[in-house]
Amino acid sequence: MTTPAHVIVLGNEKGGAGKSTTAMQIFVALARAGHRVGALDLDLRQQSFFRYLDNRDAYAKRIGKPLLMPRRMNVTPSNAISRDHAAAEDQAQMAKTLAELSRDCAFVVIDTPGAVTPMAEAAHIAADTLVTPINDSLIDFDLLGRVDPVDGRVLGPSIYAEMVWSARQRRAARRMKPVDWVVLRNRIATLDSRNKRKVGNVIDELSKRIGFRVVPGFSERVIFRELFLSGLTLLDLKTNGPVPLTMSHVAARQEVREMIKALDLPGVGPIE
Numbered sequence: 373m374t375t376p377a378h379v380i381v382l383g384n385e386k387g388g389a390g391k392s393t394t395a396m397q398i399f400v401a402l403a404r405a406g407h408r409v410g411a412l413d414l415d416l417r418q419q420s421f422f423r424y425l426d427n428r429d430a431y432a433k434r435i436g437k438p439l440l441m442p443r444r445m446n447v448t449p450s451n452a453i454s455r456d457h458a459a460a461e462d463q464a465q466m467a468k469t470l471a472e473l474s475r476d477c478a479f480v481v482i483d484t485p486g487a488v489t490p491m492a493e494a495a496h497i498a499a500d501t502l503v504t505p506i507n508d509s510l511i512d513f514d515l516l517g518r519v520d521p522v523d524g525r526v527l528g529p530s531i532y533a534e535m536v537w538s539a540r541q542r543r544a545a546r547r548m549k550p551v552d553w554v555v556l557r558n559r560i561a562t563l564d565s566r567n568k569r570k571v572g573n574v575i576d577e578l579s580k581r582i583g584f585r586v587v588p589g590f591s592e593r594v595i596f597r598e599l600f601l602s603g604l605t606l607l608d609l610k611t612n613g614p615v616p617l618t619m620s621h622v623a624a625r626q627e628v629r630e631m632i633k634a635l636d637l638p639g640v641g642p643i644e
């Protein structure tokens with residue numbers, strides 16, 4: 373029996389909050405730390421994570437230098453008409469795929485679409501660490517819970533939070549260890565201090581009610597968009613970069629390192 377890989381799922385039900393970007397940053401950080409990483413892209417329509425990796429492959433060929441790559445696998449969602457049937461088939465396929473990747477990977481990074489599909493649900497059940505980026509500049513609370521717009525009171529969980537809850541119960545029923553649910557504040561903008569306090573209070577209350585922890589994410593920086601085409605991430609920049617390293621990039625690299633540290637993944641020390 374091989375040791376099961378630690379599964380990291382990027383999930384939320386909103387587009388553009390940073391799932392694919394964060395998936396890529398996490399993969400490169402783990403690979404640089406010397407771990408073999410498996411990769412799944414469940415966003416079959418956009419395939420941003422795998423297109424990012426294709427760009428990386430092409431860039432490596434262009435510069436004539438190998439770049440760290442994950443072991444990719446594809447999954448095909450069930451086309452069963454009954455949702456229960458599709459869910460069962462997708463869960464079985466997810467388990468099989470993860471078992472195969474566990475043969476030589478210590479981690480598997482799974483990017484999901486901004487929608488709850490049976491395959492995305494299967495990934496949430498398999499997640500040891502669930503990373504949910506929220507768009508901090510737009511304060512995407514409704515992704516996590518319903519919040520009273522006037523006084524900021526938490527009224528109840530969102531549909532996504534309920535899906536995570538049911539995935540948790542399934543893990544418990546299978547005697548798997550509880551998921552570590554981490555909300556990552558992405559595209560952090562400078563808010564005034566009153567607003568900041570209000571945001572902090574709502575997040576605190578939500579985190580207690582719904583059961584996640586909050587980790588620092590990334591500031592709003594153009595470099596995150598620019599790197600997609602070359603398939604590089606901030607941690608690659610020093611040695612392979614198409615652009616000279618600026619102070620802003622150095623600060624962004626530090627944010628990536630802090631994020632990885634805060635994820636507290638098994639066997640992962642400080643990242644170079």
Ligand SMILES: Nc1ncnc2c1ncn2[C@@H]1O[C@H](COP(=O)(O)OP(=O)(O)OP(=O)(O)O)[C@@H](O)[C@H]1O
Pocket residue numbers: 386387388389390391392393394415418420484485486558559560590591592593594595596597598600
């Ligand atoms: N911190 C950031 N600063 C600036 N741009 C960012 C930042 N994080 C992500 N982006 C950009 O925002 C866009 C959306 O990010 P990304 O594709 O990672 O989101 P997503 O959650 O995967 O979206 P989808 O649900 O559509 O798959 C991308 O163009 C990405 O480069």
Ligand SMILES: [Mg+2]
Pocket residue numbers: 391392393415418420421483484485
């Ligand atoms: Mg995406």
